[in-house]
Amino acid sequence: MRKPAETSVPVAPAIAERWSPRAFDDTAVITDDQLTALLEAARWAPSFGNTQPARYLVGRRGDPVFPRILATLNSGNQAWAFRASALLIGVMVTTNEKGDVPYTEYGLGLASENLVLQAVELGLIAHQMAGFSADRVRADFGLPADAVARVAIAVGSPADASVLDDPRRVERELAPRRRLPLAEFAFGDRWGTPVL
Numbered sequence: 436m437r438k439p440a441e442t443s444v445p446v447a448p449a450i451a452e453r454w455s456p457r458a459f460d461d462t463a464v465i466t467d468d469q470l471t472a473l474l475e476a477a478r479w480a481p482s483f484g485n486t487q488p489a490r491y492l493v494g495r496r497g498d499p500v501f502p503r504i505l506a507t508l509n510s511g512n513q514a515w516a517f518r519a520s521a522l523l524i525g526v527m528v529t530t531n532e533k534g535d536v537p538y539t540e541y542g543l544g545l546a547s548e549n550l551v552l553q554a555v556e557l558g559l560i561a562h563q564m565a566g567f568s569a570d571r572v573r574a575d576f577g578l579p580a581d582a583v584a585r586v587a588i589a590v591g592s593p594a595d596a597s598v599l600d601d602p603r604r605v606e607r608e609l610a611p612r613r614r615l616p617l618a619e620f621a622f623g624d625r626w627g628t629p630v631l
Contacts, residue, residue: 436593438612449555455562458599458608461518463592465495469557470521473590476553480546486531488539489546492524492576492584496591503575508587509566515599516564520591523550524572530581543585554590562589 436458440451470493477489494500496519504522505513516522525547527539536542547563554561564587572584596608614620623630 436596436608440612440614443617449552453551453555453561454612456560456593456608457515457562457604458594458596459515459518459520459560459589459591460594461496461598463520465520465559465590469559470495472557473550473553477546477550480542480549482542482545483536483538486536486539486542488527488529488536488542490526490528490582491550492526492572493521494523495521504572504587507567507571507575508564509568512564512566512587512589514601515604516562516587516589518591518594518598519562519589520559521589523588523590524567524576524584525586525588526572526578526582526584528582539583540585547586547588550588558592559590560593563587564589 436456437452438454440446442451445451474491474493477491478487480489482488492500492504494502494504501522504524505517507524508516525543527543529536529539551561551563567584567587569584572578578584596605599605599608617631618629621630622628
């Protein structure tokens, strides 16, 4: 299902097509080439001083890592994410040989957005989640003290919204996308004064 963004001027197709569906095809498989492309896109994201703070834990449905990542998700996310072709945990590394790495959360965010946009380019869907246990990820995957799990990401192929079973989830999946208007988003000479 497509829900392209309604923009005032055209934007890059991957940006217009990106959204966060929950209806995944539980028979679809992510290929090695697709997974590599997602991770390469994330790897080449900008970062402060080229510090590259982003790291990913990766499990594909059917391998032993996938259920371990799934188990870290809250129950609401587990209810649909089990159908994804891959589950990832985005981790930010907060120190390097020079000391504390600045803007690690921003760096992980940029890398994850690259990953998600690459998914769109490949005809896949992706859904980023905050609903997971970072503490459980730390314990179950042996994260070092300077590594912080910040986001879970489900990736796969789209399915009809009816796979979600719960009528509220189906309704949410089918609902139109909404964003603030530009007049409330970008300001000029004073806060609240639209730039456009």
